[in-house]
Amino acid sequence: MHCALVSRTLDLRSYFGKALDGIAEHIQAVDHPADDHAEQVQMALAWHPPADAFASYPNLKAVCTIGAGADNVLACPSLPPHVDVVRVVDPAQAEMMAGFILWHVIWHQRRFASFMAQQKAKIWKRLDQRRPQTVSVALLGYGQIGQRVAEELTALGFPVLAWSRTQKPLPANLRGFHGRDGLLTMLAETEVLVNLLPLTPETRGILNRDAFAAMRPGGYLIQVGRGEHLVEADLLAALQSGQLSGASLDVFAVEPLPQDHVFWHHPQVFMTPHDACDISVDALAATLMATATAVQAGERPPHAVDRQRGY
């Protein structure tokens, strides 16, 4: 099986060499444009592919992406309608994300930024200690990652609310919301808002002035979805007014973030460079193998997204 490596932003071979080496006996990775093997290529590994990328491969059956979200592949104009798009479902990634999000929630809860400022100013002053029970955390998106995040947050005493497009069964210690009305109802009780949603036409711009205005005053945003979920001007206004006390941003509409962007030096913004959590080598290798096996058998690969729905 030949697998084309297709990205205009990442060198996938150097990034995921370990995974590709481990399965080289079964899957031969070829760099795009793989002109010498164009007809043999039946699958691809892709991240932000060039617009015309998939036109080169007449026998393409499936495209695996390298993250939990498939939007970057689905948006490619040359993706033929019959091709399956596969995302990586990785418990190790969910675990890393849970730790990352927990850290930002506690950063807000325990006012660690204030402690750092006090140390710098040589001020010895204890701060109000807020019990986790008083800091409600709402998850936008309750898939495999959201479920793991919720488990860890509830174990530490935080009340967790979860919003999804459609109603889902939830453990007894979570409160679930769905649909547009459910979103506003939930936000009225939300102090920390965590965005884990897939990017779809319905979720684009969902982090906007209406959402921030609906939250508890002094709330906090943790944005680990996609940059396009956020209306940046609305976030800046909410930070300015104090409606939000701060934001942790891992994803941006333009990445790398342009040098002249205000986020770089905004005192209420904690930035990370789209680095919350990679998928693991093992999970990527397993996904590629399962996809190749399915393609060879003429079957639908596991974790292929609903292309209509977008995730």
Added chain:
Amino acid sequence: MHCALVSRTLDLRSYFGKALDGIAEHIQAVDHPADDHAEQVQMALAWHPPADAFASYPNLKAVCTIGAGADNVLACPSLPPHVDVVRVVDPAQAEMMAGFILWHVIWHQRRFASFMAQQKAKIWKRLDQRRPQTVSVALLGYGQIGQRVAEELTALGFPVLAWSRTQKPLPANLRGFHGRDGLLTMLAETEVLVNLLPLTPETRGILNRDAFAAMRPGGYLIQVGRGEHLVEADLLAALQSGQLSGASLDVFAVEPLPQDHVFWHHPQVFMTPHDACDISVDALAATLMATATAVQAGERPPHAVDRQRGY
């Protein structure tokens, strides 16, 4: 029942007013020196009492302290040998401590200090993502708080080692060590060292050059025990040499930390002002009530420490 409030460092009445108000019907709090009620005082609430404090109360039966460690009361020269010293055992405090420690472990694991430095310098650069499985965390002390900390760390994927003075039964996913030999064996596998020990003659100065030298190079110290556990010069040397990459310190030999102390502006030290976690109002009120009840019945109060052992 009269209860004397005794501290040379804290205004206990303003700090714990809510707890005292809630039980005022049963326990009358009087400020030390309570000359008018000296003979009626049968119990005290104390934190770093003056050296001669307890000589004033001929009928004193029990002293409650306001934290998990009783060393501050046990060290008082005027504490009569027959008086019980009671510490507060508080699940809410253990929960807060678990969140606090988890935060510092992930601060080290995910290199958030580097992310902050990069943001300040407008550098977009992803960092190596270390899985929690590769970051071993050792707990010095495995009492009620240590157990809760271990639960949360293991749930997030960190390997946890636990050291206690004597052998204790442990859950299957923890590795236990005890005694002086066990300490060095454990440290050889330790990246993050968390000090939760009570302060006793045996544990004073336990965080010293030998301990740091035994740890994995580039390790990290989280110090939430007592300031006297740490040999400060040895920590500074270990940070200087790179044997330790950093330290989070919540407790200090002298508090408040003197203005000219090097910790204030040390780039590898994250300081908090003895603020990791207070006991809760509810737990303090419950402890005072249980102590009063036991004193009235002529019994030993719950959670009285072994004065010989020191905790």
